[in-house]
Amino acid sequence: MPAGELIFANVLDLRQRAAEGDLADGLVYTIAPGARAFPFSVVRDWKAPTGYIAESVELLAPSGNVVHRIGPDARFLLGSMDVTRFDQLVEDATFEEIGGYIASFLLDGEVLGQTEFQVVLQAPAEKLPKEIEDGFRKSDVAWIGVEYEGKDVAIPAWFVYKNGRLYVLHSNEPSLEEQSIPGMPDASELIVITRRKYRDTSLDRMRASARILEGAEWDQAAALLADRRRDRHGPPADAIKRWKTSCSIAELTPLL
Known part of the structure; x- marks a missing residue:
C-alpha cells in the first residue's frame, strides 16, 4: 500500500x-x-x-x-x-x-x-543595473575566484567589461607575468566582487557563469584585453601572440 x-x-x-x-x-x-x-x-x-x-x-x-x-x-x-x-x-x-x-x-x-x-x-542582459555597470566601467580590477567550503578564494584580477559581460585572462601555468584565476579554466561559475563607484562604498558580490572562449571568440576577446593594457605592456600583437600558447580567456556573465 x-x-x-x-x-x-x-x-x-x-x-x-x-x-x-x-x-x-x-x-x-x-x-x-x-x-x-x-x-x-x-x-x-x-x-x-x-x-x-x-x-x-x-x-x-x-x-x-x-x-x-x-x-x-x-x-x-x-x-x-x-x-x-x-x-x-x-x-x-x-x-x-x-x-x-x-x-x-x-x-x-x-x-x-x-x-x-x-x-x-534565458538570454543574458546586455546591460546590468546602473550602479553595478558603473562599477565595472570605472574599475580596472575586481576580485575574481571561486567559493570553497563557504569562503571566497579570489584574487584581484584585471578585466574588460562589454555589453553586460566581463572578459578575463587566465594563465594556464603559474606565471609572474599573467594572473591565474582560482577555479579557471574548469569552473562553470565564478565569484566576482567589486566596489561601487567610490572607494569607501560597499562591495558588490555576485556569481557569474564562466565560459571558456575558443577560436574567433578568443581572438576577439584577446584584442579587447590587449587594447586595455596597451600603454603598460608593449604592442597588443606581442601580448596576443604570447597568450595564444599560455592563457585561457573566460567570458563571465553575472547572474543577477
Missing part, C-alpha cells in the same frame, strides 16, 4: 511563480548549460497518515540521469484528511542539458508521483 498520495506538484522559476502563481507552466531558467540556474521553487502537496516519513525529490534530465536531489528528509505529515505542503527554494542547482525534465516525488524511497518541467535558456 502506498505511503501517501501526491495531490499537486510543480517546479517553477521564482519570478514566474510571483507573477503567475503556483499553477504556472513549470519553467526553470539558466544562462548557459552547466551554469547555476536562477532560483526556483519545488512545491508539492501530500496526503499521508499522521507522523514522520522520509520525503525526497529527484530531478531527472532528458538523458535520464538524476541531476539534483532534495532530501531524503524526515518530514511531518498532518494526516490523510489534511493536505501537507512542502515548499523548497532551490538556489544551487546546475543543469548541463536543456529541455524537458521530470521531477519525481518519493515517500520512504518510493516514487509516488511525477511532474514535468522545462529547463530553458
